[in-house]
Amino acid sequence: MTEPRIKLAEVEHVYEGRSGAVQALGRTDLTVQPGEFVSVVGASGCGKTTLLRIVAGFVRASTGSVEIDGEQVTGPAPERGVVFQRPSLYPWLSVAGNVEFGLKMRRVPRKARRETARRYLDLVGLGDFADAAPYELSGGMQQRCQIARVLATEPSTVLMDEPFGALDALTREKLQGELRSIWAAEQRTVLFVTHSVEEAVLLSTRVLVMSPRPGRVILDLPIESDPADDLATLRTSPAVLAAAEKVRAAVTSGPA
Numbered sequence: 001m002t003e004p005r006i007k008l009a010e011v012e013h014v015y016e017g018r019s020g021a022v023q024a025l026g027r028t029d030l031t032v033q034p035g036e037f038v039s040v041v042g043a044s045g046c047g048k049t050t051l052l053r054i055v056a057g058f059v060r061a062s063t064g065s066v067e068i069d070g071e072q073v074t075g076p077a078p079e080r081g082v083v084f085q086r087p088s089l090y091p092w093l094s095v096a097g098n099v100e101f102g103l104k105m106r107r108v109p110r111k112a113r114r115e116t117a118r119r120y121l122d123l124v125g126l127g128d129f130a131d132a133a134p135y136e137l138s139g140g141m142q143q144r145c146q147i148a149r150v151l152a153t154e155p156s157t158v159l160m161d162e163p164f165g166a167l168d169a170l171t172r173e174k175l176q177g178e179l180r181s182i183w184a185a186e187q188r189t190v191l192f193v194t195h196s197v198e199e200a201v202l203l204s205t206r207v208l209v210m211s212p213r214p215g216r217v218i219l220d221l222p223i224e225s226d227p228a229d230d231l232a233t234l235r236t237s238p239a240v241l242a243a244a245e246k247v248r249a250a251v252t253s254g255p256a
């Protein structure tokens with residue numbers, strides 16, 4: 001059997017905030033295999049971002065163990081790329097410069113990083129904007145650039161926190177389709193936090209529903225869909241619609 005890409009065992013998290021202790025995450029056990037696309041949904045404040053930040057290594061869980069490919073997570077690492085809701089591009093660098101940045105830090109030679117940046121900019125549809133400044137891009141294009149920047153460093157695991165939450169509906173649909181195609185082509189492992197049940201069910205191979213705080217996984221639902229299917233087909237697929245119903249029921253009514 002293959003080593004799990006992500007493994008959380010008996011993880012809990014309590015924040016010591018200014019207004020006292022807040023238990024954000026209840027006991028969580030989770031195993032994600034390489035190549036899975038796992039979405040996490042649940043009510044606001046249920047601990048989705050906390051879970052993602054623990055896997056990213058930004059937050060150290062109060063208890064339990066977190067492993068990536070069998071290694072304990074002790075902090076952030078390049079094999080885990082994080083895409084935030086709002087793109088934070090370097091304004092003094094061009095679009096290509098932003099995508100190349102992580103590779104430059106790793107001392108990848110100039111020619112190789114140019115080629116990699118070009119490939120990922122093409123993949124996200126920004127091939128014609130390599131020399132543009134970030135402020136010349138729309139919000140959706142900036143988010144594409146952030147996704148290219150993260151993918152260019154070729155992380156084994158991509159952690160995405162509401163990456164399309166700030167976009168208009170049409171741009172969001174377009175980026176969902178692009179992300180799905182990229183995932184189908186590259187088979188990276190994805191952990192994806194979203195408020196949208198539809199988005200979760202359409203994009204994922206598996207959807208986790210968390211209970212209200214302290215968040216625990218109350219539904220772990222595999223989604224049957226073919227990676228080759230386009231999103232337009234999936235939106236009306238009976239299996240996808242039935243899965244969305246189940247997820248929605250769990251989000252609104254809690255554990256069965």
Ligand SMILES: Nc1ncnc2c1ncn2[C@@H]1O[C@H](COP(=O)(O)OP(=O)(O)OP(=O)(O)O)[C@@H](O)[C@H]1O
Nearest residue numbers: 015017022024043044045046047048049050051213
């Ligand atoms: N740095 C922090 N210090 C103290 N409490 C925090 C901190 N970060 C989050 N919390 C609390 O932990 C709980 C879970 O927060 P988290 O951001 O993980 O939830 P979420 O499900 O991602 O929420 P949303 O869907 O609204 O983004 C919330 O009650 C929040 O107030």
